[in-house]
Structure formats: structure tokens, C-alpha cells
Amino acid sequence: MLLGALIDAGASLPSVQRAVGGVVPSEVQVGTHTTRRAGLRAVRAQVTSVADDHPHRRWADIRLLLEQAPLTIGVRESALTVFTLLADAEARVHGLPAEEVTFHEVGSWDAIADVVGVCAALADLGVAEVTASPVALGSGRVGTAHGDLPVPAPAVIELARGWPVSSGGDGELATPTGMALLRGLAAQSGPIPAMTVSAVGVGAGSRDPAGRANVVRVVVGEPASGAATSTMWVLETNVDDIDPRVWPSVLAALLDAGAADAWLVPIVMKKGRPAHTLRVLGTDAQRATLRAQMFALTGTLGVREAPVQRTALDRAVVPVDVEGGRVRIKVGLRDGTVDVATPEFEDAATLAGQRGVPVRHVLDEANAAAAARGLRRGARWPAGGDPQAGAAI
Incomplete structure (x- = not known):
């Protein structure tokens, strides 16, 4: 469903197929078609087998395939992260070393197609950061290779550790592969971040329950200017x-x-x-x-823990020359203009010690140099430096 939504949002199906084929050549084919769920249009991505038989693969075998496949570094690392989470969860559930985990409910070939396909689709769309909503896990029971089990399945609830979830809804609404993709690719859970929306994709699976649109939606966009x-x-x-x-x-x-x-x-x-x-x-x-x-x-x-909303200005770091060296200026940007420009105190203190002068003298020099560069409140950017370069400050 996630792969269908990403392709609906503009990811290239040939790029997805090339990435999947690079890992399991001549084993699977990824196709799409348009469908409807509760009256809403959606894209269904179908992964079908084109091989007579598929090797029995453990996590160690899949990792080797990913490491040797002709994938971009970003796609490879993302896929390895997702599969590592999935293998660790299955290992905890079954009491086995992760290396010995064999994927039953998520057959190795279609799990590879799902994981590598989603990672390749995100890369094709140029997505740099993923935020995801809380997850509805479903209810009832599900048949597995280990017998009849309650929903959520054991691996799903293991992967849900630390992520906001809810129950309710008929049947299995979150699978181990889906939860692993979410946990491996999403930086955080929360509402849609401030952005300029460029594309929307809706993906469907095989189930079409009455009363609700059983779909996954992705929203792609550029971060809102000035604050995130x-x-x-x-x-x-x-x-x-x-x-x-x-x-x-x-x-x-x-x-x-x-x-x-x-x-x-x-x-x-x-x-x-x-x-x-x-x-x-x-x-x-x-x-x-x-x-x-x-x-x-x-x-x-x-330790107590609580979620909060943080709004951060775009940031940049611009070095300016003062007597005896350089001081970095931390710049906060809002709507394309300088909102704040502050010298890095540690830089000023180090120079002051080397020159044998009070720190305030170096700070004054840095502020004057910054103003000469146009780094003053209300000035238009760019005045030098790279927005977001100082995001860790």
C-alpha cells in the first residue's frame, strides 16, 4: 500500500523495478493498476513471482543480497535498516539469533520487493525526511505459520515499541513489513509538517472492507520557508x-x-x-x-517523557574575520530575511584568550563584522553561508 501510494505520488515504476531486480534478478515483477476503495481512487502495487521457485532465505542471506546488489548507497542503507529492524523483531519473538531468522509471514522475495521498492521510490522522489502518523493496528485474529494469533501479530507489536499506536478496526491493519518500513524510514511521528505540497499519492492493498477507505496516503512537499x-x-x-x-x-x-x-x-x-x-x-x-x-x-x-511541538527557524553559519582569527555567526532566517545573527561565544572566548583581551571586545568586533556583511535583522538572505548548514547549533 505504501509502495502504491509513492508511485501514485510520482515515483518511477521502472526505477523501482530496476532496484528490486538488482537484488533478486528474474524473480519478481512489480506492476500497478488503478482501483477504488470506498469511492476513492487509489493505486495498487502488485508484486508477483516470475520464478518457478524461490530460495529459502534467512536474514543473513538477504543482507548479503542487499550488500552486493547494484543499488545506490541511500537505497541500500535504507533497505538494510528496515530489514535489520524486521529481523531483530522476529528474533525477539522467536528467541533466535537475528542471523537465523527466516521470514515466514513475509516471504523473503515479496518482502525484498516491498522494502527495496519503497526505499527506491523515496529516493526517486528525492525525499530527504519522512514523518508518519500514529498507526492503527487492527483487532481480531490472524492465521500465521505458527498458528492462530491475536492482532497485532507479535512482530508488529515488537516493532511498535516507542511509536504511538491505536487498536480498533477489523482485522490486521499493520503488518510486520509495514511497521518495519515506518520505523526504519520515519524520523518521527506527528501531524503533517509545515510544507508546500507538491504531490499526493494514495495506495491500496487487496482488502476492501465496508464503511471506510482502506488506503495509505503520502503527501510530498518542500518544507515551509522560514520555519519548520x-x-x-x-x-x-x-x-x-x-x-x-x-x-x-x-x-x-x-x-x-x-x-x-x-x-x-x-x-x-x-x-x-x-x-x-x-x-x-x-x-x-x-x-x-x-x-x-x-x-x-x-x-x-x-524519567518522565512528553511530546512537544518545536518550530525552528532556518539556520546558517557564516564565519567573519576579526583581529587574530575568525568567529562564526549563527544566523536565524525567517521568510528569506535575517531574524537573528549572534556570534558563537566559544569562538570569541578562544580568540580573547589568545589575544589577552576581554571577551566582550571580540564579541563587539564580530557583531560589527557581521553587520558589514549584511547580517543584520531584516536584511535579505543570502548574505553568505548556507541555510541549514548550522541546523545542529
Whole structure:
């Protein structure tokens, strides 16, 4: 269904077929046709076997095929990521090493076509980032190679760890391959980000239940100019028994681990104890890493987590020359104009130490140099540098 939606949105079917054929030559054919679901037009992608027989493949065999296939680096790495998640989930379910996992419900040849096809379609569309909605898992029971099982299937619920889901709906609404694609390719879960929409695709599967359109929809577009809104997570904990001299190293370690921000809030706890709330901002994919760091660095007994919406300006970094060296200017852009331009303090402090002058002198020089470059509030961009180059700052 996802592959059909991406092809409907403009991905090249020949490009998809070439990528799939590069991994399993002369085994499968990818085709499409237009159909309807509850009165809505949709594209159904069908993967059919064109071989008399298919080898019995474990995850180790599939990984070797992906590594040796003539794929672009991006498609190969994406497909390896998705299959690794799928194999790890199946390994946990069956109590086996991942290398020994054999895909039963998702036959190896059609799973390869689905995963490689979706990765190739995203690459063909030039998609740089994926955001996905919460997932409806379905209800009831499903027949598998291991007998009758409740919905969601074991591998699906393993892959859903850390992702917002809901139950309800008749039958199996999320498959292991679908969940693995979502978790491997989507950076976060949340509403449609601010964008200028360029294409919409709707994909259908084989089922056509009454009462609802059983389809998957993709929306492709360019990020909205000037600011991008995304769903982030705030992880926090209260700590009253740590040496205050340790806090700078804790914040630095969390930022080094990939946190978008980390900060302290002074609080008063029970019995009048002075304490701090440590708060850390990161993506859904970073939560497990940041949570582990918080436990390890602080010795806390618990971490609270909540989703938040963050709107970030486009950013750039522009170096300017001052006496004795260079200072980077952090630039925030909104609607094509400079909204803020601030010298990087560490650059100024380093130069000040080398020159033996107060830091404020170097900061003044950097601000003057930035203004001379046109980096002042309200100035039109570009004035130098590359938007988004400083997105990690």
C-alpha cells in the first residue's frame, strides 16, 4: 500500500523495478493498476513471482543480497535498516539469533520487493525526511505459520515499541513489513509538517472492507520557508543528590549524544530540599539513547517523557574575520530575511584568550563584522553561508 501510494505520488515504476531486480534478478515483477476503495481512487502495487521457485532465505542471506546488489548507497542503507529492524523483531519473538531468522509471514522475495521498492521510490522522489502518523493496528485474529494469533501479530507489536499506536478496526491493519518500513524510514511521528505540497499519492492493498477507505496516503512537499515545525520529546527528571559541579559535564554529554537541547531548572523538593529538574529535548528516535544517558549520568530513579511541538527557524553559519582569527555567526532566517545573527561565544572566548583581551571586545568586533556583511535583522538572505548548514547549533 505504501509502495502504491509513492508511485501514485510520482515515483518511477521502472526505477523501482530496476532496484528490486538488482537484488533478486528474474524473480519478481512489480506492476500497478488503478482501483477504488470506498469511492476513492487509489493505486495498487502488485508484486508477483516470475520464478518457478524461490530460495529459502534467512536474514543473513538477504543482507548479503542487499550488500552486493547494484543499488545506490541511500537505497541500500535504507533497505538494510528496515530489514535489520524486521529481523531483530522476529528474533525477539522467536528467541533466535537475528542471523537465523527466516521470514515466514513475509516471504523473503515479496518482502525484498516491498522494502527495496519503497526505499527506491523515496529516493526517486528525492525525499530527504519522512514523518508518519500514529498507526492503527487492527483487532481480531490472524492465521500465521505458527498458528492462530491475536492482532497485532507479535512482530508488529515488537516493532511498535516507542511509536504511538491505536487498536480498533477489523482485522490486521499493520503488518510486520509495514511497521518495519515506518520505523526504519520515519524520523518521527506527528501531524503533517509545515510544507508546500507538491504531490499526493494514495495506495491500496487487496482488502476492501465496508464503511471506510482502506488506503495509505503520502503527501510530498518542500518544507515551509522560514520555519519548520516538528514533534520532539522532552525527557525530564528531578535530582537533589548530585554535586552541582557535575552538572556542566552532564549537559555537555547529553548534547554530545545528540540532544537538540539540555537545560536545568532550579526547584525545591520535599522537606525544602534544593534540587534541579534536568530537561532534555530530542527526537523520538533519540529517546532511548537520551533516557539511558540520563540514568547513567545522574543516578535518577525515573524519567518522565512528553511530546512537544518545536518550530525552528532556518539556520546558517557564516564565519567573519576579526583581529587574530575568525568567529562564526549563527544566523536565524525567517521568510528569506535575517531574524537573528549572534556570534558563537566559544569562538570569541578562544580568540580573547589568545589575544589577552576581554571577551566582550571580540564579541563587539564580530557583531560589527557581521553587520558589514549584511547580517543584520531584516536584511535579505543570502548574505553568505548556507541555510541549514548550522541546523545542529
